[in-house]
Amino acid sequence: MIWKAMALMCVLENGETTCPTVFFDESFTSKRQCEAWLVEKRLYKLSRNKKIVLDDCYQQAYIEE
Secondary structure, eight states, X not given: OEEEEEEEEEEEETTEEEOOEEEXXXXXXXXXXXXXXXXXXXXXXXXXXXXXXXXXXXXXXOOOO
């Protein structure tokens, strides 16, 4: 199983606020690794007009073709 990250991210642009759900492309081998990445993203890698208000990691099953 692989882990993926998702977040409810609010964005302030031109006086308007929107809060879309964002599914990140990164994949992780453990939930702990995913959670650590989300903390780093929240604290250090977002521009000033964006804020993560809710986040989570979820398991995604491998799809064999």
